[in-house]
Amino acid sequence: MNIPVYKFDAVIVGAGGAGLRSAIQLSEAGLKTAVLSKVFPTRSHTVAAQGGVAASLGNSEEDNWRWHMYDTVKGSDWLGDQDAIEFMCRKAVEVVVDLEHYGMPFDRTDSGKIYQRPFGGHMSNFGEKPVRRACAAADRTGHAMLHAMYQRNVKANTQFFVEWMALDLIRDSEGHVVGVTAMEMETGQVVIFHARAVIFATGGSGRIFASSTNAFMNTGDGLGMTARAGIPLEDMEFWQFHPTGVAGAGVLITEGVRGEGGILRNSNKERFMERYAPNAKDLASRDVVSRAMTTEIKEGRGCGPHKDFLLLDITHLDPAVILKRLPGIREISIQFAGVDPIKEPIPVVPTCHYQMGGIPTRYDGRVVAPGADGASTVVPGFFAAGECACASVHGANRLGTNSLLDLLVFGKSAGDTAVEDLKAGHAHRDLPADAADKARARLDALNERQGGVSVAEARAAIAGTMQAHAGVFRFSDLLQKGAAQILEVEKMVHNLEIKDKSQTWNTARIEALETQNLIEVAKATMISAEARKESRGAHVRDDAPDTPEFPNGRNDKEWLKHTLWFREGNRIAYKPVHLQPLTGEPVALKTRSY
Amino acid sequence: MERAAFQRLRWRCTRRGLLEVDVTLGRFLEEGFGKLSAAEEQAFVELADYDDLELWHLISGQKACEDTRLAPIVAMLQQCRGNAATAA
Numbered sequence: 001m002n003i004p005v006y007k008f009d010a011v012i013v014g015a016g017g018a019g020l021r022s023a024i025q026l027s028e029a030g031l032k033t034a035v036l037s038k039v040f041p042t043r044s045h046t047v048a049a050q051g052g053v054a055a056s057l058g059n060s061e062e063d064n065w066r067w068h069m070y071d072t073v074k075g076s077d078w079l080g081d082q083d084a085i086e087f088m089c090r091k092a093v094e095v096v097v098d099l100e101h102y103g104m105p106f107d108r109t110d111s112g113k114i115y116q117r118p119f120g121g122h123m124s125n126f127g128e129k130p131v132r133r134a135c136a137a138a139d140r141t142g143h144a145m146l147h148a149m150y151q152r153n154v155k156a157n158t159q160f161f162v163e164w165m166a167l168d169l170i171r172d173s174e175g176h177v178v179g180v181t182a183m184e185m186e187t188g189q190v191v192i193f194h195a196r197a198v199i200f201a202t203g204g205s206g207r208i209f210a211s212s213t214n215a216f217m218n219t220g221d222g223l224g225m226t227a228r229a230g231i232p233l234e235d236m237e238f239w240q241f242h243p244t245g246v247a248g249a250g251v252l253i254t255e256g257v258r259g260e261g262g263i264l265r266n267s268n269k270e271r272f273m274e275r276y277a278p279n280a281k282d283l284a285s286r287d288v289v290s291r292a293m294t295t296e297i298k299e300g301r302g303c304g305p306h307k308d309f310l311l312l313d314i315t316h317l318d319p320a321v322i323l324k325r326l327p328g329i330r331e332i333s334i335q336f337a338g339v340d341p342i343k344e345p346i347p348v349v350p351t352c353h354y355q356m357g358g359i360p361t362r363y364d365g366r367v368v369a370p371g372a373d374g375a376s377t378v379v380p381g382f383f384a385a386g387e388c389a390c391a392s393v394h395g396a397n398r399l400g401t402n403s404l405l406d407l408l409v410f411g412k413s414a415g416d417t418a419v420e421d422l423k424a425g426h427a428h429r430d431l432p433a434d435a436a437d438k439a440r441a442r443l444d445a446l447n448e449r450q451g452g453v454s455v456a457e458a459r460a461a462i463a464g465t466m467q468a469h470a471g472v473f474r475f476s477d478l479l480q481k482g483a484a485q486i487l488e489v490e491k492m493v494h495n496l497e498i499k500d501k502s503q504t505w506n507t508a509r510i511e512a513l514e515t516q517n518l519i520e521v522a523k524a525t526m527i528s529a530e531a532r533k534e535s536r537g538a539h540v541r542d543d544a545p546d547t548p549e550f551p552n553g554r555n556d557k558e559w560l561k562h563t564l565w566f567r568e569g570n571r572i573a574y575k576p577v578h579l580q581p582l583t584g585e586p587v588a589l590k591t592r593s594y
Numbered sequence: 595m596e597r598a599a600f601q602r603l604r605w606r607c608t609r610r611g612l613l614e615v616d617v618t619l620g621r622f623l624e625e626g627f628g629k630l631s632a633a634e635e636q637a638f639v640e641l642a643d644y645d646d647l648e649l650w651h652l653i654s655g656q657k658a659c660e661d662t663r664l665a666p667i668v669a670m671l672q673q674c675r676g677n678a679a680t681a682a
Binding site for chain 2: 038039043046142185186212213214215250328332334335336505506507510
């Protein structure tokens, strides 16, 4: 079949913060750059990031990139690569100033400087006291960032392909990445984008869990394509959860609700936190509350027909207090749970929020994978940035406001490195003869299959399996069962059937393709989590508890290493953490406590 | 609305930047959209084209909808509620 070939210097997949930031570097360097996106760029999930972007500008009080680096290493529970973390914290000021030049409407101090506010985990003087480091544009930081960077790209002649879905990475016989296959949703036409550099900026994959704050589009498309191209995924066991998302919807209920007197109850109406944290009760820290909730559900005291959620009760509070101190909570509860919290408790469940792992990259944005000798080797022509990438700066746990910083710094860095490569001047490498075969075969199978499994059924199976077996608090027996079960679910995904076979605007087909990406992320997560026999950061196991020998269950002797999951054979390998920063002394290992 | 146009609208309603908007618009397409008049359909399409934050501020009542053509649709979206007991 004759497939059209579009030739560009660089192709970027994803038009959220990281993709837009990379594209600016490439287009402004005069390179012919295409950006592919499932949605219009300013509707990317970056819009949901409201808190701000961390940078040690020191506008409100003394601050220093070394303090920011210390906080990030500690936050990562020492799994973050210290060279990448130093790079990010030092570059933070530069990327914030760039945004200022793009017209980003940051909040200001009276003297006109960028206003900065405190945020959890960000401290001065190596963990001494909170520092004001977050730069924000009211509660719409992500939104303002997307708009500023999109405009800048339009000016720089970046060519956008909106409502296109990338299908597969194209590698030649020597392993060089030479492009992607993609489909235009409106026409259903498949096209080869032939490029000298490919940058993935496809965001997170939180839809693998039944309860997730992630928007519906976060289906791990970049991770699926990477895994199918034989490149491993790194540290996929590490996912950040929030204790109280509305059950069935995922929308967050702020922790302020418990601060104002909200009580968590199980199906017996029992205030169960009294058993887990007799003093702090419902005000215990996020991980303690999430762990207690998971245990209640596991032991059969969850609510509802499937006994899979708990209740957050504020019916005993004065309605005037609810309306005054917890604005918006009543509306969210009514809108998404169908429950007025003044009269009835809100159904809640621990909810997935952010993916720390991803496509293995270096701080220059290049994707790396083990070579023949097992050492990390660059995958030529391939870059990744943002939530889909694992640089690794977040390690086992991300600090708030470091996600927007990550996508700015590594988006820019990936763009800069690609520009260097392309200016060095190698021509387009030849496309392999079978460039589009794999993508075509998947599409043909979807078009032809009769009597298979529906997309809705397969998605529910993925999300249900992940939520029940690899949630916020993990049990050895459940992980083992989950690892077997997710491979059964994979068989369903291999047998997907879509009823709608039409060529144009076939959303059933697009959702099936997304599901094929989700399953790769789900397997990577479950199998990596089952394999890591310690607790670290966001990965907490019941059989790796807090002991004097292993504080917080962390075992540096055996597990201070990055996981690599390979799709082929579901193989796991490990690689060392970069403990050596670019300059100066490493942040020495110690127990993480706040 | 013809098939392709509806599928495009469905995509644009359920692949948003904000989960809150995904859930609300997705639910409305299932439960409420089929009952709209042609003029109301047009108003819904216009509303769906709003930025995510702007749309969420209207749906959640943080901002009033001043466009008299769109306000009735916003009210319908506000009435299109979830039920965790069945959804979860």
